[in-house]
Amino acid sequence: MTRIDYLIIGYGIAGATLAAELRGRGRQVLVLDTPQPDSASRVAAGLINPVAGKRFALAWRAAELLPAAAAFYRAQERRLGQRFFFELPILKLFSSVGEQNSTIARSADQPWQDFVEDPGAPLPARPGVRQELGGLCIRRGGYVRVEELLTALAAEGRQEGWLRPETFDWAQLVAQPEGGYLYAGRVQARHVVCCEGAAVAQNPYFQWLPVTPNQGEVLDVACPGLPETEVLNKGAYVVPLGAGQFRVGATYRWPPFAVSTTPEARQELSQRLHELTDQPFQVTGQRAGVRPAVRDRKPLLGTHPALPNVHIFNGLGSKGVMMAPRLAQVMADWLEKDLAPWPEVNIRRYFTLYSPGPAATGPASPASRS
Structure with a gap:
């Protein structure tokens, strides 16, 4: 019998960062993951961009998310002896005169000083690049080689026994009278955390959340x-x-x-x-x-309204590489310290969509949160 604190379902960027955070806090973790070479995390280019969107606004909580991301990825590089994180400027090229004019006009109202060079300055020539209309040079961007990172972490996890390439089956999860859960008759876990990415659409306990892959x-x-x-x-x-x-x-x-x-x-x-x-x-x-896309474009962190030991860390979307390390800390603080997730990402914002049904009284029936 394997006894653990957290059973994590899924090992994309969400599951990987949360597992690392909880293990770093001394908790026993088991991750079950169905190997999918074309999962969103493995296909993505791992872009980190502090200024994004059609309005070229500073990304949500960029000043907090970026340092946490850089610290996490560099720590993994040192530990694993492999390079994953490449900090590079991002050249955002204008596609039209209207885009050029509106962006420069708005630049004074944006808190860009730490992230964007002078929007009005001419760009130096770049061989091979069409930049007739100019653009913005964005600092503190870059990318992570996510597939290589996940592959290296998964190899470590399989060797140390905290990651298993196995498809999770909700029918085999049974609530225990003393609290926690028994999975497949061989794993006892105090908590279950769902990090399945777009597969959350098939999750019987979180189907009510507004995720549209x-x-x-x-x-x-x-x-x-x-x-x-x-x-x-x-x-x-x-x-x-x-x-x-x-x-x-x-x-x-x-x-x-x-x-x-x-x-x-x-x-x-x-x-x-x-x-x-x-x-x-x-x-x-x-x-x-x-990708797992959420209605309001913010991730999903929190605990099921009827199952106190079943949680979700999901919906990171196209900015997952930048957000995951800091949000994994936020999620771990909730699980370990009862510090509620930020309101923007807390699934309580969607509790009005929840309607108790068969899933709420199924195999993972309510248990006291420990």
């Missing part, structure tokens, strides 16, 4: 003529991977999803890259993944 596709391209000292962004991001290789993305597709990658996405992303560079390129790969 969306599918994104990316291209890997070889383009030796492009500079590799910046992330480029003009209708698509272009992330340098080294040796003249780049990742270009991403598309957004709402249900119904394509079974795999599509020629339409390949054409769309290729056209976006053509608009950004005059250099020839070759598509070397194409991948698709499904």
Whole structure:
């Protein structure tokens, strides 16, 4: 019999950062994960961008999230002896004169001083980059090689026994009279934390949350003529991977999803890259993944309204790489110290959508929170 404090379901960027945080606090953790090479975390380019969106506003809590992300990824690099985190400027290129004028006009009202260079300054020439309308140079951005990070952490987890490549089955989770849960007759856990990403749509205890998964596709391209000292962004991001290789993305597709990658996405992303560079390129790969998107674009942290020991850490979406390390601390503080998650991410904001049904009295019936 395995006895643990936390049973974590899913090992994308949410499950990985939360497992690391709880283990760092001395807790016994077991992660169950269905290996999916095209999960959203593994497909994504891992972009970290403090200024984003059509309005070019400073990202939510960027000043707090960025240092926590950098500290976490650098700590993993030191511990594992492998590089994952690349801090690079992001060159946001304007697509129209209107975009150029409106962004510069708004710049005085944005708290950008630590993140954006002078919006009115002319850009130095960059060979291979179409920048006739100028753009913004964003500091403190970059990317994380998420797939390599998750692969390294998973190898460690399997070796040490705290991660198992196994599909979780809710029917095998049984509440115990003394509190906590018995899973599959062989694992005793005080708490269960759901970090399944888009698969939360099939979770019988959190289906009521407003998660609408969306599918994104990316291209890997070889383009030796492009500079590799910046992330480029003009209708698509272009992330340098080294040796003249780049990742270009991403598309957004709402249900119904394509079974795999599509020629339409390949054409769309290729056209976006053509608009950004005059250099020839070759598509070397194409991948698709499904993201967990939330109605208000904020993550989901908290505890089930009827099951005090069943929790969720999910909905990180396209900014998950930047948000996950700090939010894992917030989630661990809730689990360990009863410090409520920030209101913007606390699932209590959606409790009015919850209606008790068969799932609330099923295998994971209420147990006292310990």
